[in-house]
Amino acid sequence: MSYLLSLSLSGLSPGKSQAVLVTLDGNNWVETSQERLREGRNVPPASRSASVRPMKPPTLFSEEEIADQVAILAAEIDEAYADADQLVLIGVLKGSFIFLADLARKLTIPHRVEFIAVSSYGAKESDVADSVRLLMDVRHPIVGEHVLLVEDIVDTGHTLAYLKRLLEARNPASLKTATMLHKPDRTEEEVDIDFLGFTIPDVWVVGYGLDYAERYRTLPYIGELPPEMR
Ligand code: PRP
Numbered sequence: 036m037s038y039l040l041s042l043s044l045s046g047l048s049p050g051k052s053q054a055v056l057v058t059l060d061g062n063n064w065v066e067t068s069q070e071r072l073r074e075g076r077n078v079p080p081a082s083r084s085a086s087v088r089p090m091k092p093p094t095l096f097s098e099e100e101i102a103d104q105v106a107i108l109a110a111e112i113d114e115a116y117a118d119a120d121q122l123v124l125i126g127v128l129k130g131s132f133i134f135l136a137d138l139a140r141k142l143t144i145p146h147r148v149e150f151i152a153v154s155s156y157g158a159k160e161s162d163v164a165d166s167v168r169l170l171m172d173v174r175h176p177i178v179g180e181h182v183l184l185v186e187d188i189v190d191t192g193h194t195l196a197y198l199k200r201l202l203e204a205r206n207p208a209s210l211k212t213a214t215m216l217h218k219p220d221r222t223e224e225e226v227d228i229d230f231l232g233f234t235i236p237d238v239w240v241v242g243y244g245l246d247y248a249e250r251y252r253t254l255p256y257i258g259e260l261p262p263e264m265r
Contacts, residue, residue, distance in 0.1 A: 092241055092258030104232045109141030111230055119181045121145045125173055128152040130187035133244040134215045149173040155194055167197035182207040186214040187244040192224035
């Protein structure tokens with residue numbers, strides 16, 4: 036396990052200070068108390084320490100709010116595809132894997148699951164079309180299938196727009212999109228979203244599949260990551 040150490044000194048009274056050890060434990064930044072440091076028990080595994088205080092990103096959407104919204108989306112999707120033989124859910128890795136897992140388990144219509152992976156680069160206006168590249172394709176053909184692309188978030192829109200172009204060319208029976216989050220303030224490329232969880236402002240969100248430098252992905256809720264936690 037690796038630790039990122041920073042010793043912060045906060046003034047108590049003139050001439051005094053309190054040492055706080057800040058470590059990264061899984062998804063959480065934790066503080067270890069001065070007492071533990073004095074006792075030489077610095078750098079304990081945070082989860083085993085009685086005196087650690089988790090520093091979690093503030094909640095934007097709680098587990099309960101997410102579960103309620105997933106149930107609503109699943110009901111809408113069930114209804115929209117009531118006459119389809121089968122729906123193909125395509126999750127966009129990595130971010131969608133938790134949303135897809137929850138959504139798929141709420142659906143009552145027949146469905147199968149595929150994954151696709153892309154990488155995105157900072158898009159300049161001149162090379163928007165090249166800003167997304169395919170890393171891993173779906174395993175089975177989708178010709179003649181009803182396809183639902185599942186995303187965790189639509190930010191600039193480049194990823195979903197690219198994937199729609201890519202998959203439309205394979206002649207599915209239909210192609211729709213679902214995303215848990217949408218940041219309309221960041222739109223650079225318009226793309227239709229057929230099933231939407233929440234619209235959010237332009238804030239950095241983590242959890243429920245969304246990461247910051249691969250951290251926080253498995254937080255069970257959606258949090259807003261303040262600048263001091265980046
Ligand atoms: C995120 C997210 C979407 C994409 C949306 O993926 O999962 O796929 O960005 O951004 P856009 O609308 O600006 O194209 P990311 O590149 O962070 O990869 P990850 O899912 O593997 O974390």
